[in-house]
Amino acid sequence: MAKSELTTLEYALLGLVSTGPMSGYDVHKVFATTPLAHFSSSPGAIYPALRRLERRGLLQAALDRTTETRPRRVFSLTPDGEAALDIWLRQSVTREELVSTTGASILRFSLMGGRLSDTEVVAYLQGWRAELEAYVAELRARWTTTEAQAQMPLHAKLALENGLQGFEGEVRWIDDAIEQLRRRGRKAQARR
Amino acid sequence: MAKSELTTLEYALLGLVSTGPMSGYDVHKVFATTPLAHFSSSPGAIYPALRRLERRGLLQAALDRTTETRPRRVFSLTPDGEAALDIWLRQSVTREELVSTTGASILRFSLMGGRLSDTEVVAYLQGWRAELEAYVAELRARWTTTEAQAQMPLHAKLALENGLQGFEGEVRWIDDAIEQLRRRGRKAQARR
DNA sequence: CGATACATGTAACCGGTTACATGATTTT
């Protein structure tokens, strides 16, 4: 297993490949045409990252010579790769992640489908929610007191409000997501 | 002037120093205790960045020996630095920025106070808004058609919705910000 | 006085960006 601290990009690659074997170019195409673009980027990032993951034994490449003369390297997850992905998917959202690590939380959520139970997913969302609310409360307490407001220029006030509204929007989204997951759960229950 | 393509961190530093001369540690403290944390980071990023800006002639350091034996390097903007900052502040929000460059748009907005006229600021916000709406429309057209929805797993759907709601929240914030800027404008008018 | 916090850095490592290289396949 080793110390599995990977880049967000690398986790995104693991997650994408987990949905089915893919060549580097396939991956590149998905990143270029979906909101995954958020994480990467150019072949110059993707190919080396795939190599790294292969070297660490998290991905394996199968040479596909069937149709073409130039072999395509088709990647799939190794058992270690599956394990590393699952461990990462089970990490809860931290304060640090709220503030800095761009989009890791939502990336993890979007890759959980099918790999984690709905119970786990809901727990993840609730943990995320709690972290968000704590952070918002702290920011509000710290920066939206009347004294702080008085000496804060309008632009700073508005920028802060921008951040706060964003976080509160996330909270609402989480509530909605939990609701939808539950609804699906009940439907599945009913079909039995 | 040269080709002024700076890091987001470097622009954040320029902007912060533009509010008044500061030592590296002062800067560090602000980054550590405000939502600016989003951009940096550790002394290991800040000090080298300040040096770079100094080397490029955008910042100048004054040695302050008055109170202490160890001199503090107090940074302030050079005319070139002011110019570089102003140019950057006048850049409008691009699609690429919406998707990737984390927080550059809001950073720019928050630094505009006092440096740009309210008219310019409002124009900036309107440009941002237009870019957001165009992007949201495109995403919706592309991904929320009934066929696309049908074959999209629930998690993917929810993650997409997360992004869309975030963007729509930004739009609402922009409308509110414009309104508040206008209100202030009218008040200032009345006081004359 | 010793320990802790203040204050300013430096150096190694590593990943992402940019730009280029190369060959194969398809289009004009």
Next chain:
DNA sequence: AAAATCATGTAACCGGTTACATGTATCG
């Protein structure tokens, strides 16, 4: 056959992270 596009990379550069180094003020 030439041009464009598909597909897979490589190499240089550069900035951020982590961890360490060092010295100064402050507090018990």
